[in-house]
Amino acid sequence: MIEVIIAEDTGFCYGVKRAIDLLNRRLKNKKEVFSLGPVIHNRLVGKELKGKGLKIVENPSQIKSELLVRCHGLHPVLIEEARKRKIKIIDATCPFLRMVQRRIRYLVANGYRVIIVGDSNHPEVKALAGFAHDEAIIIDKSSKFKVKSLEFKKVGVVGQTTINTREYHRIVTGLYKKLKPEEFLVFNTICKITEKRQREVGYLSRKVNFFLVLGSKESSNTRTLFELCRKKRPSFLIEEPSQIKEEWFTPIRDKSLTEPEGKVRVGLLSGTSTPGWLVKETADTLAKLN
Amino acid sequence: MIEVIIAEDTGFCYGVKRAIDLLNRRLKNKKEVFSLGPVIHNRLVGKELKGKGLKIVENPSQIKSELLVRCHGLHPVLIEEARKRKIKIIDATCPFLRMVQRRIRYLVANGYRVIIVGDSNHPEVKALAGFAHDEAIIIDKSSKFKVKSLEFKKVGVVGQTTINTREYHRIVTGLYKKLKPEEFLVFNTICKITEKRQREVGYLSRKVNFFLVLGSKESSNTRTLFELCRKKRPSFLIEEPSQIKEEWFTPIRDKSLTEPEGKVRVGLLSGTSTPGWLVKETADTLAKLN
Numbered sequence: 001m002i003e004v005i006i007a008e009d010t011g012f013c014y015g016v017k018r019a020i021d022l023l024n025r026r027l028k029n030k031k032e033v034f035s036l037g038p039v040i041h042n043r044l045v046g047k048e049l050k051g052k053g054l055k056i057v058e059n060p061s062q063i064k065s066e067l068l069v070r071c072h073g074l075h076p077v078l079i080e081e082a083r084k085r086k087i088k089i090i091d092a093t094c095p096f097l098r099m100v101q102r103r104i105r106y107l108v109a110n111g112y113r114v115i116i117v118g119d120s121n122h123p124e125v126k127a128l129a130g131f132a133h134d135e136a137i138i139i140d141k142s143s144k145f146k147v148k149s150l151e152f153k154k155v156g157v158v159g160q161t162t163i164n165t166r167e168y169h170r171i172v173t174g175l176y177k178k179l180k181p182e183e184f185l186v187f188n189t190i191c192k193i194t195e196k197r198q199r200e201v202g203y204l205s206r207k208v209n210f211f212l213v214l215g216s217k218e219s220s221n222t223r224t225l226f227e228l229c230r231k232k233r234p235s236f237l238i239e240e241p242s243q244i245k246e247e248w249f250t251p252i253r254d255k256s257l258t259e260p261e262g263k264v265r266v267g268l269l270s271g272t273s274t275p276g277w278l279v280k281e282t283a284d285t286l287a288k289l290n
Numbered sequence: 291m292i293e294v295i296i297a298e299d300t301g302f303c304y305g306v307k308r309a310i311d312l313l314n315r316r317l318k319n320k321k322e323v324f325s326l327g328p329v330i331h332n333r334l335v336g337k338e339l340k341g342k343g344l345k346i347v348e349n350p351s352q353i354k355s356e357l358l359v360r361c362h363g364l365h366p367v368l369i370e371e372a373r374k375r376k377i378k379i380i381d382a383t384c385p386f387l388r389m390v391q392r393r394i395r396y397l398v399a400n401g402y403r404v405i406i407v408g409d410s411n412h413p414e415v416k417a418l419a420g421f422a423h424d425e426a427i428i429i430d431k432s433s434k435f436k437v438k439s440l441e442f443k444k445v446g447v448v449g450q451t452t453i454n455t456r457e458y459h460r461i462v463t464g465l466y467k468k469l470k471p472e473e474f475l476v477f478n479t480i481c482k483i484t485e486k487r488q489r490e491v492g493y494l495s496r497k498v499n500f501f502l503v504l505g506s507k508e509s510s511n512t513r514t515l516f517e518l519c520r521k522k523r524p525s526f527l528i529e530e531p532s533q534i535k536e537e538w539f540t541p542i543r544d545k546s547l548t549e550p551e552g553k554v555r556v557g558l559l560s561g562t563s564t565p566g567w568l569v570k571e572t573a574d575t576l577a578k579l580n
Contacts, residue, residue: 180459184476
């Protein structure tokens with residue numbers, strides 16, 4: 001018998017919900033709204049929004065009417081360009097991320113060398129780097145801290161909001177030891193919801209036999225969550241319930257790696273760009289496997 | 291044969307020299323100038339200044355005319371008290387230390403919980419704590435970091451200017467790991483001269499058979515220097531040349547733990563409150579032992 005334990009916090013986070021609401025309100029009034037890259041990292045929601053009139057473009061010159069600044073924020077130069085072309089801006093940057101952008105502006109204005117801990121290919125980090133006039137040093141967990149200490153008297157550090165909290169603190173500590181600057185200012189910019197969901201992996205792992213993580217491979221917070229799960233229990237990452245394979249459960253049930261009463265407990269988690277209804281649908285699909 | 295290698299940087303540091311000059315100028319005009327506690331940590335210089343009219347008192351009520359704020363600074367409440375009593379203030383706080391005091395004021399004004407890494411009994415640290423309205427947490431190397439992380443969202447750290455730089459960085463790293471606050475601002479407040487003299491121990495240790503450190507036991511920078519020396523070579527701390535004992539050198543000379551040509555090399559260092567003439571006199575005394 002399969003028992004599903006849904007994590008305490010699943011579905012859209014506040015920032016994603018706000019962005020989708022903003023966009024839906026605009027799409028009611030307008031025929032089309034443009035976005036540079038996907039608004040959030042979820043294929044199903046993306047498809048739905050496209051049906052309502054959202055146009056995903058890669059080049060700013062393709063924007064014809066309104067520009068929705070997506071959840072992860074956008075490079076300020078791109079926003080400026082659109083503004084010059086008299087394009088109306090709807091800012092759906094996650095408010096928590098907006099705070100990080102402001103912090104980077106503060107660091108630059110106060111003579112700090114900015115270090116961003118995160119994935120340099122992620123749209124959030126690309127936008128953040130823009131707020132440091134593209135002069136930030138971007139460091140990920142595999143970076144060897146090639147920066148030399150004597151170069152910088154004042155160093156300011158922020159992190160991509162969706163990375164692993166422990167990893168962030170580890171890198172910050174390493175940076176301090178390596179650089180030992182005159183001034184060292186660190187902001188803990190890891191999103192509180194992301195952090196909470198990361199913590200839940202620990203609690204749940206003591207109760208479940210394996211994890212099912214709902215979200216996209218492109219979503220950083222989903223990937224972080226999945227990595228954490230994998231360290232604790234066998235884990236699968238899926239985008240929608242149709243991707244569940246019954247054979248995943250078979251060996252576990254056969255070998256009775258389970259409770260005395262023969263239960264298999266599945267921990268169900270979701271990234272922050274996975275809608276609540278998809279979580280519910282997945283839980284229902286799992287229940288039907290019984 | 292004894293060869294003396296004098297460290298590159300010895301004698302008064304800028305802050306001490308400035309304080310002594312200020313005081314001497316005032317003592318020329320006035321019969322008496324008051325200080326709460328010794329102006330600097332050197333017995334000989336203290337005696338000389340006393341002869342010229344400096345009065346060391348412990349209680350603010352004993353101050354009758356001018357108050358010289360000593361090198362290590364003074365608790366702002368004590369200065370305020372003196373001001374209210376219309377006592378003229380001559381501020382001989384080391385300018386570098388004044389910067390640390392300003393930084394603490396900045397931290398307090400911006401909602402940071404202030405942590406001072408240093409010796410809570412040292413006058414410098416007592417004064418620094420005053421700039422955080424006596425609400426700073428004082429941590430020394432033996433502290434077990436009893437502070438709890440959740441208490442503080444914003445943490446600002448400064449260090450006593452004369453402690454061991456490595457020790458400071460080690461404690462800062464430990465604090466970050468323990469507290470992981472929302473904001474963490476560290477100032478490297480270790481005095482550059484102190485740091486330079488600490489570094490010289492390393493260079494010199496490769497050249498000398500033992501160390502002689504000139505300074506007072508009450509002087510924090512001298513003590514730090516002496517501790518570093520002891521880790522590298524047999525070391526002695528003296529206040530003046532008369533304390534040199536010839537037998538210190540005998541076993542070394544007998545056992546020829548020395549150069550092929552039979553030389554004993556002595557590294558001579560001084561704290562920042564030791565006057566240059568005392569360094570010279572000590573070197574001369576050592577030379578006479580030959």
